[in-house]
Amino acid sequence: MNGKYIMSLDQGTTSSRCIIYDRSGLQVSAAQQEFAQIYPQAGWVEHDPEEIWRTQISTAKKAAEKLPGGAADILAIGITNQRETTIVWDRRTGKPVYNAIVWQCRRTAGFCDVLKTENLSEKWKEKTGLLIDPYFSATKIRWILDHVPGARKAAEEGHLLFGTVETWLIWNLTGGKTHVTDYSNASRTMLFNIRELCWDEEILQRLEIPASMLPQPVPSCGICGETDEAVFGHRIPICGMAGDQQAALFGQTCFEAGEAKHTYGTGGFMLLNTGKDIVTSSNGLLSTIAWGIGKDVRYALEGSVFVCGAAIQWLRDELKLIGSAAETEEIARGVEDTAGVYLVPAFTGLGAPYWDPYARGVLTGLTRGAGRAHIVRAAVESMAYQTCDLLAAMKEDTGGEIRKIHVDGGAAANDFLLEFQADMLGQPVYRPASIETTSLGAAFLAGLAAGMWQDQDEIRASRLKDQEFLPEMDSARREKLLRGWHRAVERSLRWAEE
Numbered sequence: 001m002n003g004k005y006i007m008s009l010d011q012g013t014t015s016s017r018c019i020i021y022d023r024s025g026l027q028v029s030a031a032q033q034e035f036a037q038i039y040p041q042a043g044w045v046e047h048d049p050e051e052i053w054r055t056q057i058s059t060a061k062k063a064a065e066k067l068p069g070g071a072a073d074i075l076a077i078g079i080t081n082q083r084e085t086t087i088v089w090d091r092r093t094g095k096p097v098y099n100a101i102v103w104q105c106r107r108t109a110g111f112c113d114v115l116k117t118e119n120l121s122e123k124w125k126e127k128t129g130l131l132i133d134p135y136f137s138a139t140k141i142r143w144i145l146d147h148v149p150g151a152r153k154a155a156e157e158g159h160l161l162f163g164t165v166e167t168w169l170i171w172n173l174t175g176g177k178t179h180v181t182d183y184s185n186a187s188r189t190m191l192f193n194i195r196e197l198c199w200d201e202e203i204l205q206r207l208e209i210p211a212s213m214l215p216q217p218v219p220s221c222g223i224c225g226e227t228d229e230a231v232f233g234h235r236i237p238i239c240g241m242a243g244d245q246q247a248a249l250f251g252q253t254c255f256e257a258g259e260a261k262h263t264y265g266t267g268g269f270m271l272l273n274t275g276k277d278i279v280t281s282s283n284g285l286l287s288t289i290a291w292g293i294g295k296d297v298r299y300a301l302e303g304s305v306f307v308c309g310a311a312i313q314w315l316r317d318e319l320k321l322i323g324s325a326a327e328t329e330e331i332a333r334g335v336e337d338t339a340g341v342y343l344v345p346a347f348t349g350l351g352a353p354y355w356d357p358y359a360r361g362v363l364t365g366l367t368r369g370a371g372r373a374h375i376v377r378a379a380v381e382s383m384a385y386q387t388c389d390l391l392a393a394m395k396e397d398t399g400g401e402i403r404k405i406h407v408d409g410g411a412a413a414n415d416f417l418l419e420f421q422a423d424m425l426g427q428p429v430y431r432p433a434s435i436e437t438t439s440l441g442a443a444f445l446a447g448l449a450a451g452m453w454q455d456q457d458e459i460r461a462s463r464l465k466d467q468e469f470l471p472e473m474d475s476a477r478r479e480k481l482l483r484g485w486h487r488a489v490e491r492s493l494r495w496a497e498e
Helices: 049-065 109-117 121-128 137-147 151-156 165-173 201-207 244-251 309-317 327-333 372-398 415-425 437-450 456-461 475-492
Strands: 005-011 015-021 027-034 074-081 087-090 160-163 180-182 216-218 221-226 237-243 260-264 268-275 286-293 296-305 342-344 362-364 405-408 429-431 467-469
Touching: 005 049, 005 165, 005 437, 015 049, 015 437, 027 049, 049 165, 074 165, 074 244, 074 437, 087 137, 087 151, 087 165, 109 137, 121 201, 137 151, 137 201, 151 160, 160 165, 165 180, 165 221, 165 237, 180 221, 180 237, 221 286, 221 437, 237 244, 237 437, 244 260, 244 268, 244 286, 244 296, 244 437, 260 372, 260 437, 268 286, 268 372, 286 437, 296 372, 309 372, 327 372, 327 415, 342 372, 342 475, 362 475, 372 415, 372 475, 405 415, 415 429, 415 467, 415 475, 437 456
Parallel strands: 005 074, 074 237, 180 216, 260 405, 405 429
Antiparallel strands: 005 015, 015 027, 087 160, 221 237, 260 268, 268 296, 286 296, 342 362, 429 467
């Protein structure tokens, strides 16, 4: 392997990106392309898997073209991805049998309710670290097998393959030669035993999912395949992969137990590194695999918010209140407060710590004086409030203080949000010099395997200084605002339940 750079493929919920990094962890090239969001019914969310592949390979080639030596300068490829999103395709043709069912999709809520009545929740949580919820891949696979004509028969005959997005990308990159998933993504399917590091036969049997569909689980760091020569003109090893939130934890260099990060992406995700220990939550948080490097597997406690930055997208695309996300900071600063307005963006239900698939979005506290700026500010503040809920649950589960919160993701560029976040948490918030820590984490994992970096200490030493946001709000005002938020949340719960 003679290349100089690491290519990181960052396949997200609304866009595909490629960022290329040098040994200093600095970006040298990048490309990005959005793709279509498909909403067949209320609460349903889909993507076209072939559009995911087309946009991702297109951005990879565009980013590589900017290098002096083109793709020949690439030492290795790392991949990070939207996680629980489910793709099923025919191994004979390489064609998907149905659209990708996105992690936000709530179509299997009724089936999850049936599973809960069978008293499976605690047993499955012990094995997988997850709650029974339509968020995860397992019931999405079952839905495809039950609703796509001929799918179950083809699966039982061994013709269909399942993968989360990184599996689909690797299968295409390798010309159909490699069908794998890393431990972090496998741990988000509700099919993977995070203690034994294998697919759980009992869960597969209950859900009637043939084991032949499933990819081989592998560590997050290590060569798992190489690109087909037709893709870039020569073969490049694929050396690292992790789900987007675990990759962000690694990219923030939260390598030690007790270190945490929060990502403001399409959703909002807080992860606390728990080291080699699996911490079981009593507050709606998830136990998950952070990453695996060789035989060394690290775990995390996670809180998941379904709609975070997607609320800003909603302001732009549906309400037409803003032209771009960047406008929200100036608009939010243009008013002293929200004038009592709260937005609970439960467009696809609520995740942690509520786990209510029937919750729906609520805009409350409106008066005749409420205007555009108040609603925009309420949407920005909703990201901070949901983060507060996650941290409170995390502190209760661990019984200790989490002294340092690293933040990243697109919305972390908004200084107003981070100032308000520090105020609402009552503790400092730290933003890295580059907020692209998800793609950087995948690059670090790939670079470790390829020899770009020798160990995690060398990676941590390359990290630039964080920017610190300090709390200034008094506790009485903070508590009043949080009470108002929780009253608003109460009004959104169980809304769509018949």
